[in-house]
Amino acid sequence: MTAVRISPRSSARQGSKSLRTALVTGVLGQDGAYLAKTLLDEGYRVIGGIRRTSSVNPWRLEELGIRDHVDLVPLDLLEQSNVQRTIGRIRPDLLFNLAAQSFVGTAFEEPVYTTMVDGVAVLYLLEAIRSHAPETRFYQASTSEMFGKAVVVPQTEDTPFHPRSPYGVAKVYGHWITVNYREAHGLHASSGLLFNHESPLRGIDFVTRKITHGLARIRCGLQDRLELGNLEARRDWGHAADYVRAMYAMTQRPAGSTYVVATGADHSVRDFLALALQASDIEVRWEGEGRDERCLDAATGRPLVTINPRFYRPAEVDRLVGDSSRAKRDLGWQPTIGFPALVEEMVRADYDRVRRSVDA
Numbered sequence: 242m243t244a245v246r247i248s249p250r251s252s253a254r255q256g257s258k259s260l261r262t263a264l265v266t267g268v269l270g271q272d273g274a275y276l277a278k279t280l281l282d283e284g285y286r287v288i289g290g291i292r293r294t295s296s297v298n299p300w301r302l303e304e305l306g307i308r309d310h311v312d313l314v315p316l317d318l319l320e321q322s323n324v325q326r327t328i329g330r331i332r333p334d335l336l337f338n339l340a341a342q343s344f345v346g347t348a349f350e351e352p353v354y355t356t357m358v359d360g361v362a363v364l365y366l367l368e369a370i371r372s373h374a375p376e377t378r379f380y381q382a383s384t385s386e387m388f389g390k391a392v393v394v395p396q397t398e399d400t401p402f403h404p405r406s407p408y409g410v411a412k413v414y415g416h417w418i419t420v421n422y423r424e425a426h427g428l429h430a431s432s433g434l435l436f437n438h439e440s441p442l443r444g445i446d447f448v449t450r451k452i453t454h455g456l457a458r459i460r461c462g463l464q465d466r467l468e469l470g471n472l473e474a475r476r477d478w479g480h481a482a483d484y485v486r487a488m489y490a491m492t493q494r495p496a497g498s499t500y501v502v503a504t505g506a507d508h509s510v511r512d513f514l515a516l517a518l519q520a521s522d523i524e525v526r527w528e529g530e531g532r533d534e535r536c537l538d539a540a541t542g543r544p545l546v547t548i549n550p551r552f553y554r555p556a557e558v559d560r561l562v563g564d565s566s567r568a569k570r571d572l573g574w575q576p577t578i579g580f581p582a583l584v585e586e587m588v589r590a591d592y593d594r595v596r597r598s599v600d601a
Contacts, residue, residue, distance in 0.1 A: 264331055266290045266318060266366075267339030268311060271442040272382070274301035276337060276485040277311050283489065288331060290316030290340070301442045318362035321369075328366070329373035335492050337380045338366055341412075344446055345386065348408035349555055359411035360418075367422040367430065378429040378492045381419040384412050385436040385477070385503070385561045395477075395564040398434065398499050405556040416499075423497045431491040436477040436503035436563045438484040439583060441590030449478070452514055453587040456521045457595040459545060466544050470552025472511040472534075475560040479504045480578035480586075490572040503563025504576050514546065516581055520588040 263280045267273045268289025277287045291297060293315045302308040316327050318340055328336070341359045342348065348355040363381060370377045388396045389405035404410045416432050423430040443450040448469065458464035479502075487502045514536075518525055524539040525546075536546035568574045578586075 260286055261335075262286045262288060262331060262333045263335040263337065264288045264290060264328070264333035265337045265339060266316065267341065267382075268313070269297065269299055269301060270339060270343075271301065271440055271444065271481050272438075272485055272488075273337075273339050274305055274307075274442055275440070275482050276339065276488060277302065278305050278307050279485050279489055280335075281307055281310055285335070286312070288312045288314055288333070290314055290318075290327065292317045304442065318365060319357055321365045324362075324365045325369045325373065328369040328377070332374040333377055335378050335380070336366065336370065337382070337488060337492075338363060338415075339382045341382065341408075343408065343444075345406045345408050345554060346446075346552075348406050348411075352407035355407045356411045356414075359408060360414035363415035364418050367418060367428065370428060371422065371426050375426075375428065378497070379419070379422075379431070380488055380492055381415055381430065381432045382488075383416040383419075383432045383434045383499075384409070385434060385563060386558065387413050387416060387434070388561060389556075389558050391561065394560060395503070395505065395562045396434075396501065397564045398501055398567060405558050406554070420499065429492070429497045431494070431497040432499045433484075433488055433491060434499065434501045434563070435484055435487075436479065436501070436561060438479045438481045438502075439587065440481040441587050442481065443587070448510055449513055449584075449587065450591070452517050453584075453591040454595070456517055456523065456588065457591040460521060460523070460592060461595050461599050463595065463599070467546045468549040468552065469510065469514070469546060470549065471554070472514065472548070473509055474558065475507045475509045475562070477503045477505070477507045477562040478513070478580055478583065479576050480583050483576045483578055487568055487572055487574045490568075490574055494571065498571070500568040500572065501563045501565045502568055502574070503565045504580070505562065505564060506580065507560060507562035508580055512580075513584060516584040517588050520585045521592070 263285040280287050342355045386409040387402045390403040393400045419430045419432045422428045439449045455467035525536050532548045
């Protein structure tokens, strides 16, 4: 593992007052890495908060070529005193809360931990800002999973929430406490209702990256088949690099608000898989129905993709698609990378990674 420099104390406010500082929780994740690059391009000093006890792997920052430009400081979101001291010391101009327990499956296994990290920790951050850095502009990463069993399609900022997992429930709390601190204490606090957004930096546990990485391993002879769950679940998929631009734009508005960030088009997991197979130059045929359905190699008849009920959610979210009209109007935001291009980029990146590991 690459050695990581962690600064125990930030001197951002001890130097020039003209140096703008952004603190990003979850900086080692997909969104954190893309956001860090965006902030650096905008002239900010970027500080990433990480847990001391976590396994620190900055591979995403390294892939974007920005590892040496991001300072890391210890920040445990579940230790309120640590949160208070860190924010009081840094007093960042911008604070983006992207850290989360974001795997829906894990949320069902660890509902209490998920609730603390994705819900209560948001309160700790907001209270620290209110007490020590009221001029800090705050961004909370909300999620389309809060809509869950949505009664309206597409979903807007005014669509009622009906979360279908402990993850979605915890995020609803994080969202509403952000709104409350904006309205009750006058903080510049925004909440982004981001729909699914992917990239080559996506975590491998998410279905999109599971597909592209799995197909790469199959092509390189390292894996026989890919097991998936519900192929009919539909999501509004965009590119993470596009979506972090919307995050930053929210913090530049005169006042905080809530915005849906989405492409407005939904696709099924089956659609994603079909494009990934096409981009991988794998010809297939399908046989069977329902959970007995299989995807076979057209040339050999060998099963490439099978359905495993273990990957079905206890409470499924069938269709999420967002209306980002408000973001387009207020933020001037538009997605720039379409669904086919996103899938092709992920397929190409994973194949290159796996092939390099085989050749090494």
